[in-house]
Each structure stands twice: as structure tokens, then as C-alpha cells.
Amino acid sequence: MTEKNYNVDQLNKIQETINKMDPVDIADKLEILPEKDVAIWIKLLNKDLLADAFTELRAENKARIVNILSEESIKDLVRDLDEDELVDTLQELPANITKKLMDTHIDDNRRKVVNELLGYPQESVGSIMTVNFLSVKETDSPKSALDKIMASKLDAEKLEQIWLTDQSLVLIGFVYIADIIRNQNKSLKELAKSITATVTPYEDQEVVAKLSYRYDLGEVPVVDSENRLIGIVPAEDVIDVVHDELQEDMSNITGISDQSESYLEESSFKIAKTRTTWLIICLLTATMTGFIIHRYESLLASAVALTAYIPMLMDSGGNAGSQASTTVITSLYSGELSVKDFFKVVAKEASIGLITGIILVIINFIRLMILDQAQIRVNLTVSITLILTIIFSKVMGGILPLIADKLDVDPTVMAGPLITTVVDTLVLLIYFEVASLLLGI
Amino acid sequence: MTEKNYNVDQLNKIQETINKMDPVDIADKLEILPEKDVAIWIKLLNKDLLADAFTELRAENKARIVNILSEESIKDLVRDLDEDELVDTLQELPANITKKLMDTHIDDNRRKVVNELLGYPQESVGSIMTVNFLSVKETDSPKSALDKIMASKLDAEKLEQIWLTDQSLVLIGFVYIADIIRNQNKSLKELAKSITATVTPYEDQEVVAKLSYRYDLGEVPVVDSENRLIGIVPAEDVIDVVHDELQEDMSNITGISDQSESYLEESSFKIAKTRTTWLIICLLTATMTGFIIHRYESLLASAVALTAYIPMLMDSGGNAGSQASTTVITSLYSGELSVKDFFKVVAKEASIGLITGIILVIINFIRLMILDQAQIRVNLTVSITLILTIIFSKVMGGILPLIADKLDVDPTVMAGPLITTVVDTLVLLIYFEVASLLLGI
Numbered sequence: 102m103t104e105k106n107y108n109v110d111q112l113n114k115i116q117e118t119i120n121k122m123d124p125v126d127i128a129d130k131l132e133i134l135p136e137k138d139v140a141i142w143i144k145l146l147n148k149d150l151l152a153d154a155f156t157e158l159r160a161e162n163k164a165r166i167v168n169i170l171s172e173e174s175i176k177d178l179v180r181d182l183d184e185d186e187l188v189d190t191l192q193e194l195p196a197n198i199t200k201k202l203m204d205t206h207i208d209d210n211r212r213k214v215v216n217e218l219l220g221y222p223q224e225s226v227g228s229i230m231t232v233n234f235l236s237v238k239e240t241d242s243p244k245s246a247l248d249k250i251m252a253s254k255l256d257a258e259k260l261e262q263i264w265l266t267d268q269s270l271v272l273i274g275f276v277y278i279a280d281i282i283r284n285q286n287k288s289l290k291e292l293a294k295s296i297t298a299t300v301t302p303y304e305d306q307e308v309v310a311k312l313s314y315r316y317d318l319g320e321v322p323v324v325d326s327e328n329r330l331i332g333i334v335p336a337e338d339v340i341d342v343v344h345d346e347l348q349e350d351m352s353n354i355t356g357i358s359d360q361s362e363s364y365l366e367e368s369s370f371k372i373a374k375t376r377t378t379w380l381i382i383c384l385l386t387a388t389m390t391g392f393i394i395h396r397y398e399s400l401l402a403s404a405v406a407l408t409a410y411i412p413m414l415m416d417s418g419g420n421a422g423s424q425a426s427t428t429v430i431t432s433l434y435s436g437e438l439s440v441k442d443f444f445k446v447v448a449k450e451a452s453i454g455l456i457t458g459i460i461l462v463i464i465n466f467i468r469l470m471i472l473d474q475a476q477i478r479v480n481l482t483v484s485i486t487l488i489l490t491i492i493f494s495k496v497m498g499g500i501l502p503l504i505a506d507k508l509d510v511d512p513t514v515m516a517g518p519l520i521t522t523v524v525d526t527l528v529l530l531i532y533f534e535v536a537s538l539l540l541g542i
Numbered sequence: 543m544t545e546k547n548y549n550v551d552q553l554n555k556i557q558e559t560i561n562k563m564d565p566v567d568i569a570d571k572l573e574i575l576p577e578k579d580v581a582i583w584i585k586l587l588n589k590d591l592l593a594d595a596f597t598e599l600r601a602e603n604k605a606r607i608v609n610i611l612s613e614e615s616i617k618d619l620v621r622d623l624d625e626d627e628l629v630d631t632l633q634e635l636p637a638n639i640t641k642k643l644m645d646t647h648i649d650d651n652r653r654k655v656v657n658e659l660l661g662y663p664q665e666s667v668g669s670i671m672t673v674n675f676l677s678v679k680e681t682d683s684p685k686s687a688l689d690k691i692m693a694s695k696l697d698a699e700k701l702e703q704i705w706l707t708d709q710s711l712v713l714i715g716f717v718y719i720a721d722i723i724r725n726q727n728k729s730l731k732e733l734a735k736s737i738t739a740t741v742t743p744y745e746d747q748e749v750v751a752k753l754s755y756r757y758d759l760g761e762v763p764v765v766d767s768e769n770r771l772i773g774i775v776p777a778e779d780v781i782d783v784v785h786d787e788l789q790e791d792m793s794n795i796t797g798i799s800d801q802s803e804s805y806l807e808e809s810s811f812k813i814a815k816t817r818t819t820w821l822i823i824c825l826l827t828a829t830m831t832g833f834i835i836h837r838y839e840s841l842l843a844s845a846v847a848l849t850a851y852i853p854m855l856m857d858s859g860g861n862a863g864s865q866a867s868t869t870v871i872t873s874l875y876s877g878e879l880s881v882k883d884f885f886k887v888v889a890k891e892a893s894i895g896l897i898t899g900i901i902l903v904i905i906n907f908i909r910l911m912i913l914d915q916a917q918i919r920v921n922l923t924v925s926i927t928l929i930l931t932i933i934f935s936k937v938m939g940g941i942l943p944l945i946a947d948k949l950d951v952d953p954t955v956m957a958g959p960l961i962t963t964v965v966d967t968l969v970l971l972i973y974f975e976v977a978s979l980l981l982g983i
Contacts, residue, residue, distance in 0.1 A: 257718030277698030413828035
């Protein structure tokens with residue numbers, strides 16, 4: 102078969118090398134290796150490592166690998182996957198494979214847990230938590246806790262914190278394994294650290310990210326409505342959530358609907374699709390700006406010089422607006438702001454806008470005098486519009502995210518192209534009205 | 543003194559309550575409590591908890607608290623702070639207090655470590671790592687490793703991973719404490735996990751964030767040039783780095799030079815200062831767009847209708863450009879892209895731009911025909927400009943971050959206001975040139 106291309110020495114060498122690699126790197130390689138090499142790697146990899154690498158693969162490659170594996174190897178793989186990894190896998194595989202796995206390779210106990218986990222919505226806490234943790238009763242002795250640790254089949258990295266519950270399994274605290282070892286004469290209760298924060302499985306994963314960021318938690322416990330521990334989210338997984346959520350925010354701000362995972366490999370059509378929606382919306386709302394300019398066409402015809410400052414005014418407004426919205430979104434995220442601070446934000450942004458606006462107007466006034474030798478009336482028109490633009494854009498940029506938050510829309514979605522459109526429209530209106538007044542047209 | 547306002551019962555109750563709080567919440571309260579209550583809290587808080595809360599305070603409040611504390615309490619506080627926390631504190635306190643602390647309260651051993659840590663630049667790995675870790679020789683027996691754990695004075699959370707070195711202290715691997723307990727008959731070498739990645743103290747903290755994100759590391763080891771372990775960065779601290787770095791990216795994109803920590807409390811002047819620089823730069827570069835419009839004034843005068851489409855074209859270009867740059871920045875961050883993919887990015891964005899552009903042109907053509915009943919030549923001018931704008935903006939948005947990365951400038955700085963300016967200028971040039979050709983003016 103295919104293996105004939107390698108002699109025993111070569112295979113030994115490959116085996117030694119790949120079993121020293123990190124699962125993430127192995128997965129990266131498996132994504133690009135030719136079919137026959139993939140088959141060899143799978144044979145040569147330790148089972149644990151194969152399972153770890155498998156969970157890192159993209160959906161289509163998971164299916165490909167399952168198809169290569171023997172029934173026996175699939176059984177091993179399924180057994181080596183943690184429940185949460187198993188659930189992720191089941192959600193990614195084609196329905197027929199999923200069914201087969203559930204029926205043949207998952208025993209009744211696990212099927213129950215798996216089915217529960219499958220029930221949590223995407224991006225919920227339940228969908229990212231692990232159910233692999235060790236809990237003991239707070240009345241247990243340190244000795245019996247250590248016995249449970251010795252008997253536990255969990256990976257050692259899941260045993261850093263041992264969770265304490267009361268008789269009815271309600272979460273009370275946790276102990277560090279090192280503290281148990283160092284203080285075997287103390288009771289678990291004495292060694293217990295208190296719980297800073299818990300989350301429930303139906304909350305958005307962002308909640309975990311915010312709590313971990315605020316309190317620097319090593320693990321966030323997930324509890325049910327009776328406060329019984331049902332899962333945990335370790336800090337290393339929270340890193341992914343923080344990263345993905347902020348990435349999503351950035352995409353929203355620039356109007357990308359669904360950032361694809363891989364840029365170079367994804368087809369241009371697919372990427373174009375994620376970007377087109379917002380561009381179309383902006384195009385259509387630009388009917389407003391077009392309409393305004395049309396209305397003031399006679400004004401513009403008699404003072405064409407005014408046109409020259411439209412781009413500058415629009416850009417200044419747009420930039421000023423996104424600055425405000427970015428700051429407010431940041432503060433919303435860290436919990437410093439909420440919608441009840443609406444008027445504080447208005448006041449704050451108005452005063453920031455006034456300060457910034459005055460500085461910009463001074464610089465711009467000089468620029469227009471020297472470079473453009475603009476008429477004083479034109480210069481005044483531009484100056485007044487500029488300061489009103491900056492103040493107005495800052496205030497709009499500040500309150501739009503708050504309104505979005507109140508409406509349960511992601512504030513970043515509002516912060517993006519929408520602000521530009523709103524600001525543009527108003528800037529032009531202000532500009533032409535001021536011009537009509539000052540230039541007397 | 544001030545304490546007279548409370549009776550013993552009340553004080554007991556306060557003591558009980560605050561000693562159950564999380565240090566972060568305590569710090570939040572200390573920031574806003576009146577002076578006399580702060581003094582009471584400090585007296586009533588457990589020393590460990592006070593030290594933990596102290597590290598969470600803002601600089602000015604740290605100084606305030608140090609001034610309230612007795613010499614004895616300062617000594618306790620300094621002793622209870624980890625070296626990295628101590629260094630952060632020293633950097634934040636006024637020079638005279640820092641000197642006093644260093645001279646009076648820090649012994650020679652610690653002073654050496656502290657001085658080393660003080661030497662690492664801001665936002666470097668060295669500035670965020672902790673030097674509190676436990677390492678043992680790989681040749682040690684599990685029993686002797688456990689003895690070292692029992693004897694260790696480190697907080698239990700620092701003892702989750704025990705690091706293994708060879709005789710010359712070179713980092714070789716690590717063991718989980720749970721694995722030592724469960725396998726006391728195996729050698730540490732057999733229990734060892736291999737090191738996926740290491741960092742050096744002078745690298746940017748972003749490197750730690752990227753590695754942790756990619757490999758889901760619980761702790762990232764920091765080594766010197768000889769590969770000897772000198773510190774670690776735990777995942778819960780990496781969360782802060784990931785958060786802060788992405789936040790910084792978002793601020794950069796909208797042209798905020800230095801996002802302040804607290805929005806509502808910070809003065810409007812300070813916030814205005816962080817936002818003004820980029821607005822001024824944009825204002826000045828807008829001289830370009832103004833200049834171009836001036837040059838084509840006669841063209842505009844004879845076809846004022848053209849002006850109506852300038853905002854739409856500029857916004858479409860700006861949005862299309864930021865979409866591309868956000869995607870490329872994301873892929874740079876995850877390591878998928880580098881500057882060597884320059885031409886791949888150009889090709890990719892050109893084809894995405896072509897697809898998106900065609901869709902937008904069709905929609906826009908119909909819109910202009912129906913809503914504006916625009917002349918066919920004007921419509922054609924706008925359509926041709928629009929598709930060229932989209933393609934051009936996408937390509938520029940794609941390559942500017944790559945160029946920035948190559949030049950060791952933060953790509954997000956390039957992605958912000960700068961793209962808008964570059965795109966605006968080119969859009970206008972294209973527009974007027976196409977108009978001159980088609981309208982024959």
C-alpha cells in the first residue's frame with residue numbers, strides 16, 4: 102500500500118518527530134498534507150495526540166479523517182475526546198456520520214451529557230464550557246480529596262482547582278491542589294478560596310470574557326439555576342473568546358458581516374459576500390446625501406468653491422464620530438458605562454467635541470487663509486460647519502452605541518458604516534444652511 | 543479619631559463583609575470611598591487581601607494609600623506583593639516614595655530581582671511576567687518535587703505547573719502537580735510535558751498573546767538567551783494582554799492615540815488630546831482633496847450634478863478600504879499572512895473588489911436611473927468610477943497594513959484615517975478624469 106514509499110527507519114523517524122509536535126501544529130500539517138501522508142501520520146501518532154490534533158482541524162478535514170480511520174480507531178478517538186470537544190466535532194460532521202458515532206461509539210452516560218451540551222446555543226457559555234472537572238464535598242477530609250485526585254481519570258490540567266460543594270452539590274468554593282498537599286492537617290473549608298463570580302450556561306460567552314478580564318480568573322465556574330456546578334471555562338479558553346469577540350467587534354465596525362476563518366484559502370466570492378451587505382446599505386443611504394446636494398444645486402453652482410471642502414468636512418465628521426463610538430464601546434465592554442449614563446455621555450462628548458472642534462477650526466482657518474486664499478465668508482462658512490460637525494459627530498458617535506446596547510443590538514454594528522451615513526447627511530445640511538445664510542445665496 | 547463614628551458591632555460587620563470581597567471590587571470601592579473610610583478599610587482588611595487590592599488601584603490612589611499606612615503596614619504590604627506587582631507599584635509611585643521603599647523595605651535579594659524587572663521596557667514580556675514559579679531538576683524524584691512544593695512559600699495558584707530544568711537550569715519541560723501525585727512511582731522525566739513555545743523578556747507582550755491564542759497555553763514560559771527559565775506569564779494575565787492589544791488596535795483604526803483608562807472620570811481635555819492628532823493630520827491631508835476639486839472647478843461648474851455623487855463614492859471607497867484592512871490585520875495577527883504574501887493579497891483583494899464592485903454598480907445604476915433619472919453619461923461616469931474605486935480601495939486597504947508591518951509600524955495605525963485620505967484623493971482623481979472623458983468637458 103502507500104506505506105511502501107517509506108522504509109522502517111524513515112517511519113520511525115517520522116513517528117519520533119511528529120509525536121513531539123504540538124497538536125495545533127500537527128493539525129496545521131494535516132490540513133495540507135497529501136492524503137497518503139495523512140494516513141501515515143494517523144497511524145504513527147499517539148492516540149491522545151491524535152485526538153488533540155483532531156479537535157483543532159477544520160470541519161471538512163475532520164470528516165475526511167473520520168473517513169480514513171478504522172472502526173477501532175474511531176472508537177479510540179471518540180473515547181479520547183472530552184465531552185465538549187466531542188460536541189464540537191458532532192456539530193461539524195455531516196449528519197450521517199454524527200448519527201453513526203452517537204449510535205455506535207458513545208455509551209449511554211456520555212450520550213446524556215453530549216445531548217445536553219448539544220442543546221446550548223452557539224456562542225453561549227454552555228457551548229464553550231468543559232464538563233471535565235473534579236468536585237468534592239467541603240466536609241471531605243484533605244486525605245479523601247487527595248484520594249479522589251489519585252483516582253481521577255481527568256487530564257492533570259483539569260485538576261488545578263478542585264471545586265467544593267455542599268451536600269446538595271451547591272458550589273461553595275474551590276481549593277488549589279498545592280494547598281491540599283501543603284496543609285493536610287487543615288480542613289478543606291479552611292483552605293477554600295471563595296467564588297468571585299459564576300455564570301450560567303445560557304449566557305453569552307462574552308460574559309465569561311468580561312468577568313475573566315475584570316477579575317483575572319484562572320477558571321470561571323458555570324452553575325445551573327440552583328447554583329450547582331455543571332461546568333468550567335478555563336482561562337486559556339477565555340483567551341480565545343476575548344480574541345474572537347474583539348475581532349468580531351472590529352469586523353462589525355468596518356461592516357463585515359461574518360469574518361471568515363481563513364483569508365487566503367477562502368474563495369473571493371465568499372469573502373465578497375460577507376462584505377457586500379453593508380456596502381449596499383451605505384450605497385442606498387447615500388441617496389440622502391445625493392438628495393441634499395441636488396436640493397442645493399443652485400447654491401453650489403453659484404459658489405463652486407464650496408464643493409472643495411465637502412470631502413474634508415465629511416471625513417472629519419466620520420473620523421470624529423468613530424473615535425467617540427470606539428471609546429464608548431470600550432467602556433460599555435468594561436462595564437464602566439451603561440445606557441443610564443446617556444446624558445453624561447452626551448455632555449462629555451459635546452465638551453470633547455467643542456475642545457477638539459476649536460483646535461481644528463483654528464488650524465483650518467489659517468490653512469484656508471494661506472493655502473487657498475479663500476474668501477473670508479467661505480472660510481467662515483467652513484469654520485462654523487466644521488465645529489458643529491465635530492460636536493455633532495462626537496455626540497452621535499457616543500450615543501448610537503448606547504442606543505444599540507439598549508435595543509440589544511451589538512453596539513459595534515451601529516458604530517460602523519451607519520455612523521458615517523448619519524454624520525454625512527447632517528454635515529451637508531449644516532454646511533448648506535450656513536452657506537445660504539452667510540453667503541446670502 | 544475618625545473611627546469613633548462606628549461602634550464595635552458595626553466595625554465587626556464591615557470587617558466580615560469586606561474580607562469576603564474580591565480584591566478587584568475592594569479596589570473599586572477604595573477609589574471612591576471618602577478618606578476616613580479608606581483608613582478604616584485598610585485597618586480591617588486582611589494583609590493579603592489588602593496587598594491584592596492595592597495592586598489593582600490606579601497610580602494616584604496607590605500613592606494616597608501609601609501615605610495613610612504606618613511604616614509597619616508598608617513593610618507588610620511590600621512583603622506581601624509579588625515582585626512583578628512590586629515593580630508595577632514602584633513605577634507608579636512618586637520618585638521620593640519609590641526611593642524610600644527601595645532603601646527601607648526591600649531586602650537585597652529582592653532588590654536585585656526588582657531592579658532587573660524595572661529594566662524591561664513598557665509592554666515587553668519582561669514587564670508582565672511573574673518571577674514566582676517553582677522549578678525542579680528533571681533528575682529529581684517525584685518525592686523530592688513534592689517536598690519542594692510543601693516547602694514552597696508561593697501562592698498555590700503559582701504551583702499549577704512545576705517547571706523542569708537540567709543541571710544548568712535550561713528549561714526542559716513541565717509537570718502538572720496532579721500527575722506527580724497520581725504517579726509517584728514514575729520519574730519526573732516520564733511525567734513531563736514538552737514545552738510548546740517560549741518567549742524572551744524583551745519581546746513585545748503581543749507575542750505572548752499570539753502564542754497563547756494559537757496554542758491555548760495555560761502558562762507561557764519566559765527564558766533568557768541561554769534558554770534558562772526566568773519567568774512565566776499565566777493565561778489569566780494573557781487575557782488582559784489580548785484585550786488591551788485588540789483594544790489598542792481598535793483605537794488605532796479610529797485614530798485615537800492613547801485610549802485613556804477611564805472614560806467618565808477622565809477630563810474632556812485629556813480625552814480631546816488623544817483624539818486631536820489624527821483629526822489634524824486628516825484635516826491637513828484633506829488639502830489634497832480640496833486641491834483636486836479646485837483644479838476641476840470648471841468641470842464641476844458645467845456639470846453640478848456630478849457633485850451629488852461625491853459623498854457616495856468617497857464613503858464606498860472608505861468603507862471598502864477599511865474592510866480589506868481589517869481582514870488583513872486579523873490575518874497578520876493570527877500569523878496566516880506576512881509581507882511575503884504581498885502579491886497574493888493584491889490579487890485576492892482585486893478579485894474581491896471586482897465582484898463587490900460589479901454588484902454595487904448594478905444596484906447603483908438602477909438607483910440612478912429610477913430615483914435620480916440621471917443622464918446616461920453621468921450614470922456611466924459614476925458607475926465606472928464606483929467599480930474602479932472599490933477595486934482600488936480594497937487593494938490599498940489590503941496592502942497598507944502589510945507595508946506597515948514590514949516597516950515595523952503598527953498596521954492598525956495605517957489602517958485608520960490614513961486609508962480614508964489616500965482613497966479619497968484617488969477616488970476624486972478617477973471621478974473627474976472619467977467625467978472629462980465621458981462628458982467631453
